Amino acid sequence: MQKPELSLVGKLDSGLTKGLCSMLASLKVGGLWLLGLLTLASLPWIIFEYGDGLADISPLEWSFMPVLALLLWRHIRYCQHFAIGFWRGLSRLLVAQGIMTAVGMVLFGACVGLLAKTEHPDELLRMLIQEDPLDKLLAFGIVLLALYLAIPKSAPTSLLRPTTLHARVEPEVFTPAKEASV
Template sequence: MQPPELSLAGKLDNGLTKGLCLLLRGLRTGSLWLLGLLALAGLPWIIFEYGEGLADLSLLEWSFMLLLALLLWRHIRYCQHFATGIWRGLNRLLMCQGVMVVLGLVTVGLLIYVMAETRDLQELPRYLLQDDPISKFLSFGSVLLAVYLAAPTAATESFRATEAMPARVEPSVSAMAKEASL
């Protein structure tokens, strides 16, 4: 049973809703993608913060770069194995990074809220600019977690759809059926 057709006003309203949902989905995807790109592009400035080259790196930063290289290799291998493609794999990677950046911003926002409630708002800039190993460990850990989670886990839908469609099978007519039709 088919639903009744919408009036002209209903069709316009439905089209406007679909268009706005598409626009919001595009803005969400674009902003997460851009945040992820900025997070990955900002890594060299976080790692080489003093500008002294490789002599600047701590053990934490060396281990982060090694783990990041291994996780990126894993990501590329899984993209090849599941036939995801370079652009879909990059999209997944940047979207996961963007989600981690949003989670970090929410955490900083909650920290600001708690400090504002306890009247320690003057201490906030000093606390945020402080270079402690725990914040570096958390920021590097969130990047590594996002790269780990971005690896594909199954083949894409388009690949499975083309693989699952059987070839057209022509019916065969037996010799006995041919004789019966004569």
Template sequence: MQSPDLSLAGKLDNLLTKGLCSLLGGLANTFIWLLGVLVLVGQPIQIFKYGEGLSDISWAEWGFMLLFVLLLRRHIHYCRHFSTGIWAGLSRLVVFQGRLACAGLSILGFVVGLESQFGASTDLSSTVDPVMDVTGLGLVLLMLYLAAPTSSTTRSAPVDPSLVPVEKEVAV
């Protein structure tokens, strides 16, 4: 049974809802993408934060840079293997980093909210914990690992076996 057509007001309301949902979805995707770019741009800034060149880098940061290059090479290899374009592969990498940053900011906000509810100190800028730095670098590497494509992006329609030509038996 078919439903009757919407009235003009219903069509306009439906169109407005679709437009606003598309706008909000686009803004969310743009925010996640820009956050991912900030994460990737912020890594060299975090590593070279004291401005002393290569003498500033700790062993953990050397390891991070080596693993980052290797995982980036892996990402490019999988992008080529699954025929993902350079821009789609880069976008995938940036989106995964943005999702990590969103999750991290949500957790940070939750922790600050809990601390403020229980009256604990929320002075986060005075504590520099090397474990947190290494954890942050490790999470960036994890997202780089997970961002590699796992299948081809081109979707093919399922093949109906009745339409596939069958080889005819030839009697010799």
């Protein structure tokens, strides 16, 4: 059963909806990409926070850097294996970092909101200002987890689909082969 064609107003409405949805989707991906880029770009300032060079690096940060390098190497190898390409692989990495950072910010905001409703909000301010090694461990863990989860799992669908449809070719049977079989 064929569906009736949409009227001109229906076509305009459908096109407007499709355009707005694609614009919002690109804004979402762009925002997550930018948030992931800012997260990765802030790592040197988190690691070298006091400006003392290599003397500034704690044992936690020393253990973070080789794991980060290994996970980056792993990500690059998977991108090469599945023929993802540099920019698409970088985009996957930055979007994953952006998602994890956004989730971390939402959880942090929820915790602050719950703690702000307590009887002593000055204790909350003291807790937020105070530096805790657990905060740095959590921040590094989120970066490493996002990097671990960002690898491609399969080739892009554009590479899986054939580009041209091949017509079925029937084999030809030559007359000498027909006479030999009789």
